[in-house]
Amino acid sequence: MIVYQHADENVVLFVTNEGKKMVKTKITTKGGQPFANNEHSLSAGARGPLLLQDYQLVEKLAHFNRERIPERVVHANGSGAKGYFELTNDMSAYTKADLFQGVGKKTEVFARFSQVAGEQGYPDTIRDVHGFATRFYTKDGLYDIVGNNTPVFFLNDPLKFPDFIHSQKREPQTGLRDANMQWDYFAHAPESLHQVTILFSDRGLPYGYGYMHGYGSHTFKWVNAKGEQFWVKYHFRTDHGVKNLTPTDAETLASVNTNWYRQEMFDAIEEGDFPSWTLKVQIIPYEEGLNYKYDIFDVTKVVSQKDYPLIEVGKFVLDRNPDNFFKDVEEAALAPSNLVPGIEASMDKVLQGRLFAYSDAQRYRLGANYQDIDVNQPHGVEIHSYERDGHMTTTENGGGDVNYEPNGQGGPVSDERGTIAEYPVTGEVANHLAYDPDYHSQPGDLYRLMTEAQKEILTDEIAKSLGSIESEENQRLEIEQFTKADPDYGQRVQKKIAEIKERK
Incomplete structure (x- = not known):
């Protein structure tokens, strides 16, 4: 092998005996200092002991001890990809949201798919509900639709969510997942029946992420430029067609390839067989929604497509794999509270709880400045905020600009485009039972x-x-x-x- 010194001291050129040229950069510490030897520690003599002054050893071990961040309390095991959304049907009659204006408009997107109950490393093909979370990088900021591959959920009050998840996780004494716990919860929570029926059907074992439908699950509100309000439900219909595993195949894959879903989607994208969905919506006039035969704000229930047929909106295509899984997927922090003008929350109690819980979970997992991480930053939108400081601040942090309001120093002011549509609220404060208790x-x-x-x-x-x-x-x-x-x-x-x- 012949070695040539490059003009850049941190680069070495090699020519192998076979005549192949290789470029190797020189190792540095995170502080940029030359890393003298990455194979042998400093020691007092050939047989040791080691020296505490070997900062390169100390730094390497200390960083290794901190490589793992807290995993998500739910949806810990998942995968993601990047792509685009292309509008095929102008929706300006129903919403002023920019991404839904003008046929042909393209918006960058990210999607993360997951399993609800299993921890990181848990086999993909164990029967479970699967997360279907999508992010749109719009000109008005991030818009996230954080749903599942099912149109309903197990509960209709966020107060029950921690208890439900505890029942699906691990038994406190044995540390094992336990069907006794799961069915004990289901048997005493009749509102779970709809989701249980879907979970144990063939849809509980999709062949891959690209072969399942996705849903926003909740009812949301759209508001158009005239101020007219509509209720909306999102449906992502797979263009590859629904395909499911048999229970036997799922069990086999769980032992042969624990990351089957991750690998199947990654390989498909690499080979140009891009997963794609047609985004469709159900539009429900405001007053009709309030008086529908079922409670449209109860996420254990669906709205009949016979009553409100699906309307095509656009194509959601994933054509790029992550550049780095940890940076692009593990640090992704999607939240239902990421809404843009023209799209608002409804009275759905579970959605209301998630508006707080999801972003708060990310603050615990990633820190107060999680929105400064690349995958969580809007594209093409300048950030002007009075929020400052916090652990791991890596931006300009507002520089020397004023950090309070009101002020007389020309600081950023409120933007009326973010004002939500007014709507009446009535009723007495109480721990109310479900509005519509028909769970059968x-x-x-x-x-x-x-x-x-x-x-x-x-x-x-x-x-x-x-x-x-x-x-x-x-x-x-x-x-x-x-x-x-x-x-x-x-x-x-x-x-x-x-x-x-x-x-x-």
């Missing part, structure tokens, strides 16, 4: 829409899981819920659990 009609409707094969998969998978728990009372309560949704639903599960017990 829609799961029953869904069950009756299924093919015979889908019903068999659903009831087989429920029976295997529910039939494994210790509490016969919880089995009885859950079967009672299935029966209220549809008698055949309950009878099939009950019969299959009885058969499982006979074989024991």
Whole structure:
């Protein structure tokens, strides 16, 4: 091998014996100092001991000890990619949001997909609800739609969210995931039935992230330039078609490739088979939404597409993999509170809770200045804020500009474009029960829409899981819920659990 000195002292040129040219940069510490030897520590003699003055060793070990940041308390295990959104249908009649104005407009996007319950490294193909979080880098700032691959959720009050997640995580004494905990919660929370029905159907085991639909789940509000208000629900319809794994294939993949979803999507993008979705919406006139037959602000329920058909909005395409997984995906901090003019929150209680909880979780995970990280910064929008300082401030921090308001020094002023539309609020302050406690009609409707094969998969998978728990009372309560949704639903599960017990 022949070595040439480059004009830049930090670069060395090599020519191998095969005649190949290679460029190698020289190692530095994080402080930019030359790193003398990255293979052998400083020691007193060949056999040691080591010297505390070896700062390069100390720095390397100290940084290694701090490489991991707190994982997300939910949706810890996930993957992401970059791409674009192209508007195919002008929506200015319903919203003044800039990204939905003018056919052909393109907006940079990012998406993160995940599993709800499992920790980092947990097998991708274990049955679970999957996160479907999308970010639009609009001219008015970040807009995030943080949903799932299901149109509903397990609960309709954010007060119950920590309890629900505890039941799906690990048993306090054993540290193991426990079907007894999961079904104990479900059996005593009838509002979970709709989501349970979806979770244990074939949709609970998608083939890959690009082969599942996505949903905003909540009802949101759109406001147009005239101030007219509409309720909206988001649907991302996969262009690759829905494709699911069989339970057997999912179990096999869980042991062969724990990161199947991550690898499948990464490889597809590298090969040019870009995952894409057609974004569609249901538009519900304001007053009609308030008086709809089901509570449109209850995330355990859906709005019938027969009543309000899907309207195409545009194409959501992922065509670029992360440049660095940690920087681009692990540090991504999406939050439902990232809204832009023309798009507002609704009265959905779970959405209201998430407006606080998601951004607060990122402050815990990444620090007060998490929005300064590249993936969390808006594109093409200058930031003018009175927020200052905090751990790991890396921006100009406002320089010497005034850091309070009101002021007479020409500091930034309020922007009326961010004003939300007025709406009346009535009622008495209380810990109210759910507005619409019908938790069985829609799961029953869904069950009756299924093919015979889908019903068999659903009831087989429920029976295997529910039939494994210790509490016969919880089995009885859950079967009672299935029966209220549809008698055949309950009878099939009950019969299959009885058969499982006979074989024991």
